[in-house]
Amino acid sequence: MKYWLFKSEPNCFSYDDLLKCKNQTEPWDGVRNYQARNFMRDEMRVGDLGIFYHSNCKPPHAIGLLEIVSAGRPDPTQFDPFSEHPDLTADPKNPRWFLVDVRARGKFRRPVSLSEMREIPDLSDMKLLSRGNRLSVMPIEKKHFELLKKLGGL
């Protein structure tokens, strides 16, 4: 089993928004980065777990757990000219962008801020903390997942 970190801007889609979705499940659509796409298309498996991270807010923080509940599948929003990230050059017979469906697996009792993470030596080699990292979906080591979960009070 693998572990992942999913970034989202809370004013766009927050953990509470996920909790309000049917079955607390939602497609993680709109990703338009090849590396992130490859993770979703090729490496995620049903049952993998993830951390939900709120970016571009004050302070940025990890806020809860999620579970991957579908394999990678084509992201329908690429073909929708009215979606936020249409890609009209994508061929429906050979989709370019993929998503997975994620389900909420528990909100943290307390958020774990980015600055707090930076102060914890055991988290120092997390990809999230590396300079200039802009990936919205990235792998995370099990030990980091477990520690974040604990810091979040779960």
Added chain:
DNA sequence: GCCAACGTTGGC
């Protein structure tokens, strides 16, 4: 295939 220009991300 190189690389300059440009756009985006996202912490600060």
Added chain:
DNA sequence: GCCAACGTTGGC
């Protein structure tokens, strides 16, 4: 609002 980092684009 600034800017570092980095991905993408497109001319050559």
